[in-house]
Every structure is written in structure tokens, then in C-alpha cells.
Amino acid sequence: MxxxxxxxxxxxxxxxxxxxxxxxxxxxxxxxxxxxYVLIVTGLKSFKEVGLSNMWxxxxxxxxxxxEKAFSKLAPHFINSLIITVPATLISALLGSLNGYILSKWKxxxxxxxxxxxxxxxxxxxxxVLIPLVQFMQVIGLYGKLGGLVxxxxxxxxxxxxxxxxxxxxxxxxELLEAAYLDGQGILGVYRYIIFPISMPAFLVVFIWQFTNIxxxxxxxxxxxxxxxxxxxxxxxxNLAGSQIVxxxxxxxxxxxxxxxTLIIYVLLGKFFIRGLLAGSVKG
Amino acid sequence: MIRSKRDQRIGFAIVIPGFILLGIFVYGFIGWTLAVSFSxxxxxxxxxxxxxxxxxxxxxxxERFRIDLLNTFFFSILxxxxxxxxxxxxxxxxxxxxxxxxxxxxxxxxxxAISFVVTGVVWRWIFNPTVGINALIKNLFGINIAWGxxxxxxxxxxFNYALIPVVIAAGWQLTGYVMAMVLAGIRAIPIEVIESASxxxxxxxxxxxxxxxxxxxxxLFASLIILGHISLKIFDLVYTMTGSGTAFVTDFPSMYxxxxxFQGHFYAEGSGISIIMLLxxxxxxxxxxxxxxxxxxx
Numbered sequence: 001m002x003x004x005x006x007x008x009x010x011x012x013x014x015x016x017x018x019x020x021x022x023x024x025x026x027x028x029x030x031x032x033x034x035x036x037y038v039l040i041v042t043g044l045k046s047f048k049e050v051g052l053s054n055m056w057x058x059x060x061x062x063x064x065x066x067x068e069k070a071f072s073k074l075a076p077h078f079i080n081s082l083i084i085t086v087p088a089t090l091i092s093a094l095l096g097s098l099n100g101y102i103l104s105k106w107k108x109x110x111x112x113x114x115x116x117x118x119x120x121x122x123x124x125x126x127x128x129v130l131i132p133l134v135q136f137m138q139v140i141g142l143y144g145k146l147g148g149l150v151x152x153x154x155x156x157x158x159x160x161x162x163x164x165x166x167x168x169x170x171x172x173x174x175e176l177l178e179a180a181y182l183d184g185q186g187i188l189g190v191y192r193y194i195i196f197p198i199s200m201p202a203f204l205v206v207f208i209w210q211f212t213n214i215x216x217x218x219x220x221x222x223x224x225x226x227x228x229x230x231x232x233x234x235x236x237x238x239n240l241a242g243s244q245i246v247x248x249x250x251x252x253x254x255x256x257x258x259x260x261x262t263l264i265i266y267v268l269l270g271k272f273f274i275r276g277l278l279a280g281s282v283k284g
Numbered sequence: 285m286i287r288s289k290r291d292q293r294i295g296f297a298i299v300i301p302g303f304i305l306l307g308i309f310v311y312g313f314i315g316w317t318l319a320v321s322f323s324x325x326x327x328x329x330x331x332x333x334x335x336x337x338x339x340x341x342x343x344x345x346x347e348r349f350r351i352d353l354l355n356t357f358f359f360s361i362l363x364x365x366x367x368x369x370x371x372x373x374x375x376x377x378x379x380x381x382x383x384x385x386x387x388x389x390x391x392x393x394x395x396x397a398i399s400f401v402v403t404g405v406v407w408r409w410i411f412n413p414t415v416g417i418n419a420l421i422k423n424l425f426g427i428n429i430a431w432g433x434x435x436x437x438x439x440x441x442x443f444n445y446a447l448i449p450v451v452i453a454a455g456w457q458l459t460g461y462v463m464a465m466v467l468a469g470i471r472a473i474p475i476e477v478i479e480s481a482s483x484x485x486x487x488x489x490x491x492x493x494x495x496x497x498x499x500x501x502x503x504l505f506a507s508l509i510i511l512g513h514i515s516l517k518i519f520d521l522v523y524t525m526t527g528s529g530t531a532f533v534t535d536f537p538s539m540y541x542x543x544x545x546f547q548g549h550f551y552a553e554g555s556g557i558s559i560i561m562l563l564x565x566x567x568x569x570x571x572x573x574x575x576x577x578x579x580x581x582x
Contacts, residue, residue: 106295127558129313187291216399218520266397
């Protein structure tokens with residue numbers, strides 16, 4: 001009798017090259033890239049070409065007209081989103097860094113309780129603060145203003161930024177601080193000369209995380225802004241896509257443009273983005 | 285570490301303004317919302333008459349809210365199942381290859397960097413009953429599909445089929461999160477552990493069920509909690525992609541809250557919904573935070 005098992009050369013080749021695994025990964029990749037295909041292909045079509053029969057096909061006469069139209073509609077809102085996102089990112093990062101420093105290295109009585117109370121703030125459904133928030137914004141005159149959204153994102157950003165910095169500083173050995181402290185530096189001097197200079201990786205994680213989240217945020221944006229001129233990008237995009245008159249090609253081009261800034265950040269600094277992502281599960 | 289009383293006080297002074305601000309914006313405002321939920325405020329002008337639990341009772345008698353809770357329940361189960369099964373599978377596959385690992389990983393992760401609004405706009409098109417997937421299938425195979433996707437009004441035991449496209453869109457966006465968590469968990473397993481199992485003759489499947497899954501269980505659990513609380517709050521995606529739908533087939537508490545509060549000015553009803561949403565999230569999050577921080581102390 002001749003043993004016949006395990007001699008199929010094709011199967012052996014497949015196993016060695018892990019072709020099965022690659023085929024599965026390619027299959028799933030198609031699912032994940034499908035929306036990107038739809039965005040680009042539809043965005044590059046002229047209105048004439050966006051017909052029922054060729055909805056999914058590659059454009060025969062590619063044109064960037066839809067991108068131009070979407071850009072001219074969305075450009076002011078890009079600026080609005082930048083005006084909100086940049087200051088709110090910086091403020092929440094700085095507050096988080098100081099909080100994280102005190103809560104990890106200068107624990108006072110009740111510091112852990114305060115930390116938990118802060119942390120809970122990042123999980124609440126914002127609906128549960130929305131009605132008082134709108135009233136409060138009206139009272140202080142920031143309702144409907146970009147400044148109002150800067151304030152909101154700076155404050156509600158504190159929990160996640162505090163968490164990331166606290167976890168980061170917890171790894172810094174106490175001896176390092178001790179040395180500076182014995183050199184006569186106070187709490188602020190230790191922060192300035194020891195902690196802050198080594199904080200850049202954590203700042204990078206926090207900047208990227210906050211920028212992405214504030215840029216993408218919708219609920220606060222849609223409730224706090226009123227006039228169309230004040231709307232950030234997400235609200236403007238949703239209005240663009242919600243109107244029946246606007247053609248599919250312009251909607252898709254607009255959605256693509258809205259995603260570009262955070263995608264660029266992801267492509268360039270994905271490693272730090274993922275660190276922020278993992279930190280969100282509290283353990284870090 | 286020796287610390288002077290003075291520095292300790294400075295430290296306290298640095299952080300306290302931020303804490304107070306956050307305290308007002310989180311706990312103060314929640315308290316305020318709670319007060320509104322007990323009031324009779326059903327119009328532009330506040331009405332602070334105390335109504336007790338009336339708003340909550342009428343919510344639980346509301347057909348729309350009943351549908352919302354059922355939708356949340358089914359959506360959460362399917363969405364979590366989708367993300368965990370696919371995310372875990374992708375992580376296991378990626379762990380087996382070396383060439384091209386980074387490319388595939390980024391393909392599965394990039395949706396996390398995108399706004400729910402963008403996701404909603406694209407998937408609304410893909411599942412549009414006339415121009416979307418139905419047209420693709422017709423063009424490719426010549427088969428006419430009459431399925432309405434997110435406009436479908438059929439249901440099974442309270443499960444609205446219209447939720448399926450929303451689950452797919454949300455899963456598309458957040459599966460990468462589970463994958464990243466599981467990959468981080470697998471990579472933290474010492475290589476010797478896996479190797480010794482191989483030497484003991486454990487096959488791939490045994491290695492997965494007997495070693496990898498027990499070790500990464502906490503990681504899986506953490507990602508379930510995070511995704512679970514996201515699904516309880518889901519708003520942006522649904523608001524952009526489907527809206528409430530015919531007979532509320534794709535309605536959620538967040539949508540109800542938004543409409544009744546900011547379009548209908550039924551503030552008391554809106555805050556009642558918010559408070560229930562908060563309680564649902566708290567049931568998931570509070571025990572989790574408690575267990576994580578207790579472990580940290582130990």
C-alpha cells in the first residue's frame with residue numbers, strides 16, 4: 001500500500017505560503033474598502049453619469065467637478081471646524097497633563113475618588129447634559145457661537161486627556177522627581193523641568209485623539225450651533241447629504257473631503273492614534 | 285517621597301478649577317436634567333411644577349419609546365456580536381502572517397478615524413433600495429431584489445429588519461477597535477507560553493481555545509463594555525444614515541430625545557429619556573470602572 005495522505009503539492013504550497021489566510025484577509029479588505037470605492041467612484045462622476053445603470057461602475061469620463069462643488073459648499077465649515085478643534089484640543093491636552101501629573105504624583109486625600117468621578121464623565125450619554133448646557137450657553141452668551149463649542153469640547157475632553165496623562169506619568173519613576181525636588185524645585189518646577197519635557201509622546205497621543213474626536217463630533221455641534229454660517233463640518237455635511245436637491249456625486253465628494261483631515265493624521269501618525277484608542281478602555 | 289504642605293496645596297489649587305468646571309458640566313447638569321425630568325416643562329418657557337414620575341410613566345406607555353428600547357436591545361446584541369466575531373477573527377488572521385500585516389491592519393482600522401456622519405452618508409447610499417446594493421446585484425446578475433434594507437418595515441419577534449444595515453455600518457466602523465484590542469492582548473502573551481503549547485502538540489484550534497482566549501478574556505470584556513456603551517448612545521450614525529424610519533423601525537432613544545427636546549420643546553419628556561439613557565450606560569460602565577480601579581489598587 002502506498003501512503004497517499006499529505007502529498008498533494010498544491011495543498012502543501014498553500015499551507016506554506018498561508019494562502020488561505022491571505023485570501024480571507026483580502027476578502028475582508030474588500031468589505032472595509034467598499035465605502036472608499038463608492039466615495040471615490042461616485043465623487044468622480046459627472047451628474048449625467050450618476051445614473052441607475054452605472055451607479056457602481058468606474059466613471060467613463062472622470063471629472064473633479066463634484067469635488068469642486070462640494071469643496072465650495074464645505075470650505076467655510078472646514079474653517080469653522082478648525083477654529084473649534086485646534087484650541088479645544090490644546091486646552092484639553094494642557095488641562096489633562098496638569099491633572100494627570102497631580103493625580104499620579106501628588107495624590108492628595110480623595111484623589112482617587114476624584115479621578116473616578118472625572119473618568120465617569122467620558123462615558124455619559126451627552127444627552128443627559130444637553131438641556132442645561134444649551135440654557136447655560138444662552139446665559140453666558142456663547143450659544144450658537146464657535147466659542148461655545150470650544151468651551152464644551154475643552155471641558156468634556158478633560159476625562160480622556162487626564163486618563164492618558166495619568167497612565168503615562170504613572171510609569172515615570174518617583175526617583176526622577178525626587179532628585180529635582182531635592183534640588184529645590186517645587187511642584188511647578190518639577191513639572192516644568194522634569195515632567196513636561198518627557199511628555200511629548202503623551203501629548204502627541206492626546207493631540208491626535210482629541211483632534212480626531214472633536215473634528216468628527218456631531219451631537220454638541222448640531223445642538224449648540226444655530227445659524228448655517230457657524231456650523232462645523234459634520235453638521236454641514238449632514239445637511240448637504242440630507243437635502244434632496246444635492247446630487248449623489250456631490251454628497252460623496254463632500255463626505256470624502258470631510259474625512260480627509262483625520263485620515264491624513266491617521267496615515268501619518270497611526271501608531272499614536274491606536275495608543276489613544278487603546279487608552280480609552282481605561283487600563284491603557 | 286517627601287512633599288511640602290505648601291506644594292501639596294499648590295497642586296490642589298492647580299487642578300481644582302478644572303474639577304469644579306467638570307463637576308458642574310457633568311454632575312451639576314445631570315442633576316439639572318433630572319430635575320427637569322420631574323417637572324412639567326413642556327414648552328418654550330420653563331414650568332417647574334413637580335410632576336413626580338409622571339414623565340417616566342408616560343414614556344413607558346409610549347409605543348415609540350417601547351420600540352426604541354427594543355431597537356436598542358437588538359441593535360446592541362447584533363452590533364457587539366458583529367464586532368467581536370469579526371474583530372477577533374481578523375486579529376487571529378493577522379497574528380498568523382508577517383508580510384503585509386501592517387497594510388491589512390490599517391485597512392481594518394482606518395474607519396475608526398472617520399466621523400459617524402461620513403459613515404452614515406456612504407452607507408445610506410450603499411443600502412439605498414434603488415441605487416445601492418440592489419442595483420449592483422441587478423447589474424451583475426440580472427436579479428431584481430425588492431428588499432428595502434433600512435426602509436424595510438418587516439420585523440420578526442420585535443426585531444426590525446431595517447436595523448441590519450445600521451448594524452453593518454456601525455460594525456464596519458468599530459470592528460477595528462476589537463481587532464486592535466485583541467491584537468494588543470495576543471502580543472502581550474509571552475512567546476514561551478505559545479511555544480510550549482506547540483511542543484505539547486496543541487493544534488491551532490486548541491491553542492486558541494485553551495490559551496489565547498482565556499488570556500485575552502479581560503481585553504475582550506473591556507472592548508465589549510466600551511462598544512456596549514457606544515451602542516446604547518448611538519445617534520450620529522442613525523441620524524445621518526436612516527433617520528427614525530417608517531413606524532420608527534430605525535428609531536433609538538437618542539433620536540426620540542433629540543426630536544422631542546429640540547424640535548418639539550418637550551423638555552420634560554426629553555430629559556426623562558436622557559435620564560433613562562444615562563441609567564442604561566451607568567449599569568454597564570459603573571461596575572466596570574469599579575472593577576478596573578479596584579484591581580489597580582491591589
